Amino acid sequence: MPKLGMEPIRRRQLIEATYEVLRREGFANTTLAKIAAEAGLATSIITHYFSTKSALIEATMRDQVASLVREASVRRAAAASKVEEVIAVVDANFAPSQCSPRAVAAWLYFWGQVPYNPSFARIQKICDRRLLIYLQRSLRTLVPEGEVYDVAYTILALSYGFWMQLAHFPNEFDVDRARTMALEVIETRVQSAWAKERRFPPAKHAG
Amino acid sequence: MPKLGMEPIRRRQLIEATYEVLRREGFANTTLAKIAAEAGLATSIITHYFSTKSALIEATMRDQVASLVREASVRRAAAASKVEEVIAVVDANFAPSQCSPRAVAAWLYFWGQVPYNPSFARIQKICDRRLLIYLQRSLRTLVPEGEVYDVAYTILALSYGFWMQLAHFPNEFDVDRARTMALEVIETRVQSAWAKERRFPPAKHAG
Amino acid sequence: MPKLGMEPIRRRQLIEATYEVLRREGFANTTLAKIAAEAGLATSIITHYFSTKSALIEATMRDQVASLVREASVRRAAAASKVEEVIAVVDANFAPSQCSPRAVAAWLYFWGQVPYNPSFARIQKICDRRLLIYLQRSLRTLVPEGEVYDVAYTILALSYGFWMQLAHFPNEFDVDRARTMALEVIETRVQSAWAKERRFPPAKHAG
Amino acid sequence: MPKLGMEPIRRRQLIEATYEVLRREGFANTTLAKIAAEAGLATSIITHYFSTKSALIEATMRDQVASLVREASVRRAAAASKVEEVIAVVDANFAPSQCSPRAVAAWLYFWGQVPYNPSFARIQKICDRRLLIYLQRSLRTLVPEGEVYDVAYTILALSYGFWMQLAHFPNEFDVDRARTMALEVIETRVQSAWAKERRFPPAKHAG
DNA sequence: TATGAATGAGGATTCATTCAT
DNA sequence: AATGAATGAATCCTCATTCAT
Numbered sequence: 001m002p003k004l005g006m007e008p009i010r011r012r013q014l015i016e017a018t019y020e021v022l023r024r025e026g027f028a029n030t031t032l033a034k035i036a037a038e039a040g041l042a043t044s045i046i047t048h049y050f051s052t053k054s055a056l057i058e059a060t061m062r063d064q065v066a067s068l069v070r071e072a073s074v075r076r077a078a079a080a081s082k083v084e085e086v087i088a089v090v091d092a093n094f095a096p097s098q099c100s101p102r103a104v105a106a107w108l109y110f111w112g113q114v115p116y117n118p119s120f121a122r123i124q125k126i127c128d129r130r131l132l133i134y135l136q137r138s139l140r141t142l143v144p145e146g147e148v149y150d151v152a153y154t155i156l157a158l159s160y161g162f163w164m165q166l167a168h169f170p171n172e173f174d175v176d177r178a179r180t181m182a183l184e185v186i187e188t189r190v191q192s193a194w195a196k197e198r199r200f201p202p203a204k205h206a207g
Numbered sequence: 208m209p210k211l212g213m214e215p216i217r218r219r220q221l222i223e224a225t226y227e228v229l230r231r232e233g234f235a236n237t238t239l240a241k242i243a244a245e246a247g248l249a250t251s252i253i254t255h256y257f258s259t260k261s262a263l264i265e266a267t268m269r270d271q272v273a274s275l276v277r278e279a280s281v282r283r284a285a286a287a288s289k290v291e292e293v294i295a296v297v298d299a300n301f302a303p304s305q306c307s308p309r310a311v312a313a314w315l316y317f318w319g320q321v322p323y324n325p326s327f328a329r330i331q332k333i334c335d336r337r338l339l340i341y342l343q344r345s346l347r348t349l350v351p352e353g354e355v356y357d358v359a360y361t362i363l364a365l366s367y368g369f370w371m372q373l374a375h376f377p378n379e380f381d382v383d384r385a386r387t388m389a390l391e392v393i394e395t396r397v398q399s400a401w402a403k404e405r406r407f408p409p410a411k412h413a414g
Numbered sequence: 415m416p417k418l419g420m421e422p423i424r425r426r427q428l429i430e431a432t433y434e435v436l437r438r439e440g441f442a443n444t445t446l447a448k449i450a451a452e453a454g455l456a457t458s459i460i461t462h463y464f465s466t467k468s469a470l471i472e473a474t475m476r477d478q479v480a481s482l483v484r485e486a487s488v489r490r491a492a493a494a495s496k497v498e499e500v501i502a503v504v505d506a507n508f509a510p511s512q513c514s515p516r517a518v519a520a521w522l523y524f525w526g527q528v529p530y531n532p533s534f535a536r537i538q539k540i541c542d543r544r545l546l547i548y549l550q551r552s553l554r555t556l557v558p559e560g561e562v563y564d565v566a567y568t569i570l571a572l573s574y575g576f577w578m579q580l581a582h583f584p585n586e587f588d589v590d591r592a593r594t595m596a597l598e599v600i601e602t603r604v605q606s607a608w609a610k611e612r613r614f615p616p617a618k619h620a621g
Numbered sequence: 622m623p624k625l626g627m628e629p630i631r632r633r634q635l636i637e638a639t640y641e642v643l644r645r646e647g648f649a650n651t652t653l654a655k656i657a658a659e660a661g662l663a664t665s666i667i668t669h670y671f672s673t674k675s676a677l678i679e680a681t682m683r684d685q686v687a688s689l690v691r692e693a694s695v696r697r698a699a700a701a702s703k704v705e706e707v708i709a710v711v712d713a714n715f716a717p718s719q720c721s722p723r724a725v726a727a728w729l730y731f732w733g734q735v736p737y738n739p740s741f742a743r744i745q746k747i748c749d750r751r752l753l754i755y756l757q758r759s760l761r762t763l764v765p766e767g768e769v770y771d772v773a774y775t776i777l778a779l780s781y782g783f784w785m786q787l788a789h790f791p792n793e794f795d796v797d798r799a800r801t802m803a804l805e806v807i808e809t810r811v812q813s814a815w816a817k818e819r820r821f822p823p824a825k826h827a828g
Numbered sequence: 829t830a831t832g833a834a835t836g837a838g839g840a841t842t843c844a845t846t847c848a849t
Numbered sequence: 850a851a852t853g854a855a856t857g858a859a860t861c862c863t864c865a866t867t868c869a870t
Contacts, residue, residue: 003833003870010833026323028235031860042835047862104322112319114375115311116233124375154388158361161368165360168321168331181361185392192395213850238843249852251845260844420829440737442648445864456831458866467865518736526733528789529725530647538789568802572775575782582735582745595775599806602813624849624854631854652839663856668841 010049011059013039018060023105027112032056057109058119064106065127071095076134083186085138086155089131090182093159094166094175104167131156142190151189158182217256218266220246225267230312234319239263264316265326271313272334278302283341290393292345293362296338297389300366301373301382311374338363349397358396365389424463425473427453432474437519441526446470471523472533478520479541485509490548497600499552500569503545504596507573508580508589518581545570556604565603572596631670632680634660639681644726648733653677678730679740685727686748692716697755704807706759707776710752711803714780715787715796725788752777763811772810779803 017039021030032053036043050056072092079085097103114120135152143151162182166173224246228237239260243250257263279299286292304310321327342359350358369389373380431453435444446467450457464470486506493499511517528534549566557565576596580587638660642651653674657664671677693713700706718724735741756773764772783803787794 004831006833027319032862033860044835044862044864045833048834053861108319108322111371111375112234112315115315115377116235121375128372150384150388150391154365154392157368157372157385157388158365159368160371161364161366164318164367164371165335165364168318168328170322177357178364181357181364184357185361185396188395188398189392192398217850239845240843250843251847251852251854252850254845255851424829441733442737446866447864457864458831458833458868459829461866462830522733522736525785525789526729527647529729529791535789542786564798564802564805568779568806571782571786571799571802572779573782574785575778575780578732578781578785579749579778582732582742584736591771592778595771595778598771599775599810602809603806605813606809627854653841654839664840665842665856665858666854669855672841674840 007049010041010045013041014046014049014056015060015063018056019064019102019106022060022109023102026105027109060106061110061120062123064103064110065123067097067103068092069127069130071097072131072134076138079138082138082142083190086135086142086186087179087183089134089138090155090159090186091179092131093163094179098163099166099170099175101170104170107163108167128156151186154189155182155186158185214256217248217252220248221253221256221263222267222270225263226271226309226313229267229316230309233312234316267313268317268327269330271310271317272330274304274310275299276334276337278304279338279341283345286345289345289349290397293342293349293393294386294390296341296345297362297366297393298386299338300370301386305370306373306377306382308377311377314370315374335363361396362389362393365392421463424455424459427455428460428463428470429474429477432470433478433516433520436474436523437516440519441523474520475524475534476537478517478524479537481511481517482506483541483544485511486545486548490552493552496552496556497604500549500556500600501593501597503548503552504569504573504600505593506545507577508593512577513580513584513589515584518584521577522581542570565600568603569596569600572599628670631662631666634662635667635670635677636681636684639677640685640723640727643681643730644723647726648730681727682731682741683744685724685731686744688718688724689713690748690751692718693752693755697759703759703763704811707756707763707807708800708804710755710759711776711780711807712800713752714784715800719784720787720791720796722791725791728784729788749777775810776803776807779806 014035017035018030021034021038025034032043032046035056036046039045046053046056050059072089075088075092075095076085079088092098098107110120110124114124132149132152135155136148139148139151159182162178166175166178221242224242225237228241228245232241239253240250242263243253246252253260253263257266279296282295282299282302283292286295299305305314317327317331321331339356339359342362343355346355346358366389369385373382373385428449431449432444435448435452439448446460447457449470450460453459460467460470464473486503489502489506489509490499493502506512512521524534524538528538546563546566549569550562553562553565573596576592579592580589635656638656639651642655642659646655653664653667656677657667660666667674667677671680693710696709696713696716697706700709713719719728731741731745735745753770753773756776757769760769760772780803783799787796787799
């Protein structure tokens with residue numbers, strides 16, 4: 001009987017190698033040969049387990065995006081308050097799993113391809129939606145219902161924007177400071193929302 | 208007798224063609240042959256005027272980034288108040304010149320390359336710095352000195368974050384709503400900043 | 415405990431699968447993987463029973479050629495007259511075993527390889543010779559001795575020629591009509607031969 | 622101004638090289654690299670002038686088939702009688718242009734692909750039809766109208782059958798003898814046809 | 829007996845770039 | 850100024866075959 005069950009092992013191995021080559025070479029110079037060499041395997045093993053290069057790349061991207069959602073979910077579950085829950089989602093973007101050079105390389109490639117790859121667009125949409133849902137749930141008691149979505153969307157965009165700065169200038173970006181800035185926005189938005197609410201209470205609390 | 212003064216004309220022509228092919232094909236499928244065909248010229252003309260493919264791409268990227276800075280500068284000059292100046296910078300990111308499919312394609316490619324191309328990193332840094340300077344100048348009278356940089360940086364990140372949403376889902380993104388959200392952040396930050404200032408006046412206006 | 419006596423079963427199975435894949439894919443796209451899949455077996459089983467791809471192909475070709483000779487032999491044995499014996503050989507070429515899509519695919523590949531594969535050339539020569547012998551034996555009493563070989567050779571060539579038409583345009587080829595045409599040639603040749611013989615009797619029946 | 626008008630020259634050059642490699646290596650071992658080497662050119666020149674390998678192969682096949690039709694047409698025009706016209710078509714199949722090792726290699730590949738390549742099937746059909754028309758025209762005064770098509774078809778099949786023998790065993794095949802055999806068939810068919818006609822005159826010469 | 833795992837050689841094709849005119 | 854001609858390096862992918870179990 002032959003050796004069995006190598007598939008999941010090899011797939012993971014190859015995805016890891018893809019991250020690394022993508023980081024080291026940039027996507028324009030990422031070749032199957034380099035990925036295979038990085039994994040210490042033959043080039044043809046990639047076709048064997050992934051059929052095509054784009055399937056491997058796509059699997060890698062799915063892996064990266066999934067790790068962001070997981071990161072947000074886990075951190076949120078550990079939060080002690082609603083505001084901390086919100087911050088947890090922001091923080092997820094700056095988790096090591098999202099900021100390591102490999103992760104940055106993957107995200108940059110992925111975001112650049114979203115408009116050209118329907119499958120990528122779908123994945124990105126799912127990711128956005130999930131994070132927005134997390135944010136909205138936590139914000140529901142913090143800001144008036146009419147503002148929940150906008151505040152959530154704002155926080156998401158802000159996170160992505162900060163993350164992009166980190167991606168571009170990793171040596172100069174100060175994660176803690178960005179975290180503080182985000183927190184500032186959240187707090188002022190929350191306070192201001194309630195202040196407004198107090199000044200202009202809605203006639204009825206219609207959804 | 209050779210035609211004189213063709214150089215600037217041809218260069219412009221080829222940059223425009225590069226935008227278009229980048230948009231239509233995605234950067235992975237952008238070839239000199241396609242760019243030349245788009246421009247209605249021979250492939251070898253590109254080498255003639257730009258020496259190499261990357262030189263042409265780089266020229267195109269410079270062109271795109273310059274247009275953002277110009278857009279911000281012009282809009283800011285037309286602003287009627289400090290807050291409007293700030294908003295002008297945000298708006299610049301959503302100007303047609305930055306949101307057209309061609310522009311989106313160019314920016315996505317450019318941002319993806321920043322960590323791998325020192326020249327691109329330099330350009331991006333210059334762009335960021337310029338926009339930050341615009342924002343800081345306008346914010347100087349709106350928020351306490353100690354917060355100027357952070358607020359400016361926050362607004363820049365927020366703009367980029369919104370822009371990325373637009374880039375990914377152009378059909379669903381609502382520019383006006385994003386604009387409103389950004390304005391909301393700015394206003395609450397400004398108000399809150401002064402409220403804080405009033406409550407905790409700094410002992411001395413340390414820089 | 416290994417199953418015994420699988421060899422002939424597996425070999426037959428794989429030959430049948432080879433016919434089918436050859437038909438479905440054409441020889442340029444016939445791979446061991448596809449043959450194995452068609453047989454519902456692992457690719458490596460082929461190496462196990464046939465050592466190499468060309469051995470499997472060659473076995474399949476032998477099988478096909480043998481079936482033609484068998485077809486001719488059986489039909490000839492059932493013939494009621496000398497002329498019917500001759501027709502039997504022609505008919506063998508149009509038996510279902512020689513005209514099915516699988517058979518056509520096999521023959522076309524085989525004939526195309528004859529000049530490049532000494533083994534194939536040998537097989538084809540044996541087949542030709544056998545059919546010629548059948549024809550000559552039957553013709554011996556029908557035409558003068560000096561014409562036996564030529565008439566046999568003519569009939570063989572005609573059969574192959576018709577068969578090729580069938581191979582190329584299976585939907586338009588009319589087997590019965592071809593059969594009639596062949597019969598016509600045979601009969602006129604036989605009659606004419608004897609007419610000539612009557613007009614110009616050979617001095618002696620030299621072999 | 623660059624060198625001009627190389628296209629037709631290169632195309633012919635590459636077609637000739639294709640013939641040669643096909644002959645030398647067999648179609649399974651015919652690679653673009655070998656063809657280019659045979660032509661003394663770079664591999665990429667093939668893509669340059671033919672886009673794809675199959676386009677080059679197809680052009681070569683068209684060339685070969687066209688040469689058979691041309692051969693038949695020219696020889697027929699030079700014929701001195703109706704019977705000679707018929708023989709001219711048979712002879713065309715054995716012209717050097719159709720019997721050279723290169724030509725044999727090309728035809729064998731071509732015929733093997735006809736059922737898998739609609740384009741090839743079309744070409745083969747056109748060739749058959751043209752030769753049949755030539756034969757029918759010449760036979761119209763030689764055999765009764767009702768037999769013209771069948772006799773023509775019989776002669777065509779016979780020619781192809783003989784040619785296949787030549788293709789398979791070039792060292793043993795005797796072209797002159799085959800020619801004689803074909804002539805014999807033609808003559809006996811013609812005579813017999815008229816003899817039959819005399820014995821059983823059709824009530825009316827309906828088509 | 830049977831097969832999953834793994835590989836390496838080879839092939840078509842793409843493409844930026846050089847060159848002669 | 851402009852371009853057709855030509856190339857060679859590189860890439861993805863296919864596939865027969867080997868091997869350990």
